[in-house]
Amino acid sequence: MRARRRALDELDEERLLRLVAKGDRAAFDELYRRTAPWLAVRLRRRCADEQIVAEVMQETFLAVWRAAGAFAGSVVGGSAVGWLWTIAARRLVDAFRRRAHHAEPPAAAAHLAAAPAAEEEALAASVGGDVGDALRRLAPELRAVLQATVLDGLSVREAAVLLRLPEGTVKTRARRARIAMRKELA
Numbered sequence: 001m002r003a004r005r006r007a008l009d010e011l012d013e014e015r016l017l018r019l020v021a022k023g024d025r026a027a028f029d030e031l032y033r034r035t036a037p038w039l040a041v042r043l044r045r046r047c048a049d050e051q052i053v054a055e056v057m058q059e060t061f062l063a064v065w066r067a068a069g070a071f072a073g074s075v076v077g078g079s080a081v082g083w084l085w086t087i088a089a090r091r092l093v094d095a096f097r098r099r100a101h102h103a104e105p106p107a108a109a110a111h112l113a114a115a116p117a118a119e120e121e122a123l124a125a126s127v128g129g130d131v132g133d134a135l136r137r138l139a140p141e142l143r144a145v146l147q148a149t150v151l152d153g154l155s156v157r158e159a160a161v162l163l164r165l166p167e168g169t170v171k172t173r174a175r176r177a178r179i180a181m182r183k184e185l186a
Contacts, residue, residue: 008030009030011030016030016031017068021069040053047095052096134185137184142177145163145165148163
C-alpha cells in the first residue's frame with residue numbers, strides 16, 4: 001500500500017485524473033489531498049459562507065469522480081487544476097443562484113432582473129473599495145475575463161475554456177478591461 005502511495009505521489013494531476021477516469025479510488029484520494037486545500041482557499045476568496053464552500057467542494061469532487069473521463073479524453077490541452085477550478089467556479093455560481101432564488105419571495109420574482117448576478121455577488125464579496133467599484137462598472141464580458149485571469153489566476157487558455165471563448169477574444173477583452181480599469185482608477 002505504501003509503495004502504491006509513493007507511486008501516486010510522483011504523478012502529476014493530469015495523470016491522476018486519467019487514473020480516476022478508470023475508477024482508481026486511490027488516485028482520486030491523492031488528487032483530493034493535493035487540490036482540496038487550494039480549492040477551498042480560492043472558493044473562500046469568492047464566498048465567505050462556509051456552508052456554501054463545503055457544498056461546492058463536495059459537488060465539485062463528485063463531478064470530478066463522475067466526469068474524469070471528460071478531462072482525460074479532452075483535446076483542449078488545459079491543465080487538470082484549471083479543469084477542476086472550472087468545475088468549482090461553475091458550481092459556486094450555481095450555489096449563488098440557488099441561494100438568490102430561495103431568498104426571494106415568489107411575489108418579488110419581478111425584482112430578480114434588478115438583482116445582481118451571482119458572479120457580481122461573488123465579485124463584490126472578494127474585492128472592495130475603489131477597485132471593486134471600478135470592476136463592477138466594467139462591461140460584464142470584460143469583468144468576467146478580468147475576474148478569471150486576474151482574480152482567479154487562470155491562464156488565458158483556462159479562462160477561454162471556463163468562459164467558452166476563443167483565446168484571442170480572452171486576450172483582447174483582458175487588454176480592454178485593463179485599459180478601462182486604468183481610466184476608472186485615474
